[in-house]
Amino acid sequence: DADVTQTPRNRITKTGKRIMLECSQTKGHDRMYWYRQDPGLGLRLIYYSFDVKDINKGEISDGYSVSRQAQAKFSLSLESAIPNQTALYFCATSGGTGANVLTFGAGSRLTVL
Amino acid sequence: GIQVEQSPPDLILQEGANSTLRCNFSDSVNNLQWFHQNPWGQLINLFYIPSGTKQNGRLSATTVATERYSLLYISSSQTTDSGVYFCAASGAGSYQLTFGKGTKLSVIP
Numbered sequence: 001d002a003d004v005t006q007t008p009r010n011r012i013t014k015t016g017k018r019i020m021l022e023c024s025q026t027k028g029h030d031r032m033y034w035y036r037q038d039p040g041l042g043l044r045l046i047y048y049s050f051d052v053k054d055i056n057k058g059e060i061s062d063g064y065s066v067s068r069q070a071q072a073k074f075s076l077s078l079e080s081a082i083p084n085q086t087a088l089y090f091c092a093t094s095g096g097t098g099a100n101v102l103t104f105g106a107g108s109r110l111t112v113l
Numbered sequence: 114g115i116q117v118e119q120s121p122p123d124l125i126l127q128e129g130a131n132s133t134l135r136c137n138f139s140d141s142v143n144n145l146q147w148f149h150q151n152p153w154g155q156l157i158n159l160f161y162i163p164s165g166t167k168q169n170g171r172l173s174a175t176t177v178a179t180e181r182y183s184l185l186y187i188s189s190s191q192t193t194d195s196g197v198y199f200c201a202a203s204g205a206g207s208y209q210l211t212f213g214k215g216t217k218l219s220v221i222p
Binding site: 040041042043044045048050056058059088090100101102103104106107 | 114146158209210213
């Protein structure tokens, strides 16, 4: 099983729908992140969390919310999806002896029509 | 925040050739990482290298923090090296990694 698991891997939805992307990890890391990737723009940080009670906005948090349900689970929500939120979303973790090294999930491709 | 620029944006190599990818950053860094995104989209960490030199097989990386750049060397390239290589950095006092736009590498047989 993958160390960082994202669900769903692919999702097509319509404008205005609520969408949740889920991330779970078995690495025991305390830090978790959500990134968004758009073609030609690299990855941009949406939110990050250093423990269950610590949630921080990243570079592009508008239109998104997150929940850290447990150390191992970090979910990203789009309350009312819009077409320009169509992108590839990555969850990542870091912690332990490699506290600064990111481990990424396989990505969730979201299309908003 | 810190700015990260990568060059070249695209690179085509014959299998067996060597290459150097560059990452320039605008401020002192406390964290610098290189990643490879394969053609299926998976992101793999290659190096954590805020300073100094590291090697892993055919890949090596050097960061000269005082001159604000990092280099990724790929020797004897293989078709499986194809994909996009990203540099990401964060500055002093920040936990937010800023990614460059990547270098797309295509290795042809």
